[in-house]
Amino acid sequence: MAVRDIRISNEEGSGPNPEAPAPPSALPATKCRSLPVFPDSCLNRYSITKRGRELLRGIAIGTGVSTGTVCKAGSLEEAQTCPDHCVLVCSDTGPDWLPVLERAHAVVTEHGTRTSHTAIACRELDIPAIVNAGKAMTELRDGGAATVSCSEGDVGFVYEGVAEVQVTEINPASIPITRTRIMLNLANPATALRWQGLPADGIGLARMEFLVRNLIGVHPMALLYPERMTDREERKRISELTSDWQDPGTYFTETLAQGIAQLAASQYPKPVTIRTSDFKTNEQVKLIGGRDFEPLEANPMLGWRGASRYYSAEFREAFALECQAIRTARDDIGMDNLRIMIPFCRTPEEADKVLEELSANGLVRGKRGLAVYMTAEVPANIELADEFSERFDGFSIGTNDLTQLTFGVDRDSERLSELFNDHHEAIKRMIARLIDTSHRHGRAIGLCGQAPSDHPEFAAFLVNCGIDFLSVSPDSFLRVKEQVAQAESAGAAP
Secondary structure: OEEOOOOOOOOOOOOOOOOOOOOOOOOOEEEEEOOOEOOOHHHEEEEEEEOOOEEEEEEEEOOOEEEEEEEEEOOHHHHOOOOOOOEEEEOOOOHHHHHHHHHOOEEEEOOOOOOOHHHHHHHHHOOOEEEOOOOHHHHOOOOOEEEEEOOOOOEEEEEEOOOEEEEEEOOHHHOOOOOOEEEEEOOOHHHHHHHOOOOOOOEEEEEHHHHHHHHHOEOHHHHHOHHHOOOHHHHHHHHHHOOOOOOHHHHHHHHHHHHHHHHHHHHOOOOEEEEOOOOOHHHHOOOEOHHHOOOOOOOHHHOOOOHHHHOOOOOHHHHHHHHHHHHHHHHHOOOOOEEEEEOOOOOHHHHHHHHHHHHHOOOOOOHHHOOEEEEEOOHHHHHOHHHHHOOOOEEEEEHHHHHHHHHOOOOOOOOOHHHOOOOOHHHHHHHHHHHHHHHHOOOEEEEEOOHHHHOHHHHHHHHHHOOOEEEEOHHHHHHHHHHHHHHHHOOOOO
């Protein structure tokens, strides 16, 4: 191992010391830094060598370390006034907080779980976060310097002041090759090119709803039928957003197509899987114009979401806009590495309706190499895997919904978090059966989620079962790749 000791203050920036010798290409390099943020965290390992006193702890999201000035926000409006590169501290976040999260160096919330919105969004954005951090709003001092560390295992820590961190930089050439394909969960076009240096096998999960929320921010039906909107100010905002476009629908499809194409281009020609929108009603309603087109549901998690929207009279036209955006990215821009994944498809009959809608909108399974996958996240998907295999080209297991529906546990419930076990024997048996059925039908099958990263024994189990691919957040890529390589070398995989 080559060692470089570099002291960099916040004012000096984060560039390398030109006098330091470069390490051999096959070896990692270690150096000490004192700076606000560590870039490309998925290729770094961190250990804190000097720190202030511990202020708080909670559930670590990611593996990075960041420092900044604490900015406490009691509401979204207050958070919008926080400066760039701060340590954002709040009770919790929601989908409409994304623009604020993008500007933060780190996030600390009092509530949340590993599967909550804050956790998912911060993984997507590669921002270190600590959720379920108790009394963060009262324990942390507004305006004070703090270090957020997610580099010490499952528990994340907030330390007083700016810590010194030893960074072990991993050369991509030293990352092991595996039979099991390791892909990335990405949905932010602005940062997609950042991960080109990773030896990933493509993108296994790009969430359409992330793109719609972040790039467009408007309910698609409000764009098609602005006259149905009751809020005059929201109609005005839509008019301003779409003023330079031929019509509001074109604004949606062209903007979305460009975002999808950026993601696909970042990995071309490797496959990139775009999952069609899986907004719940309580999420759709937060888009501009959403209140005029969404019903009020007692339990949105089990309500009108995923596949059930695509063929319904109230949303069919909106889904057509999504399809047009995908078709533009594939056919007009040339990103033929795109494949589609359908979420929350409850029955084979529903699958038939969705495939009909895709075909009606120019996305025919098998035509020009278009593959259509489905997420396996409802227990019925496993029980009827033979029937679903006749309709789809592959499966991607969604452990969050599969776990909550198997155990009847709300995945966002802090009170029941100990019962939410995505690597429980019950889940493993279901996964093993699905892998076996998929392979009997010649279908590819993978898993998108954090469980293989958080639990090495679960990664080994999946390899033993012969899973074809895993898709993880960039910060988990290296860890999962190594765990899979170890399992395969131990004879776990054929």
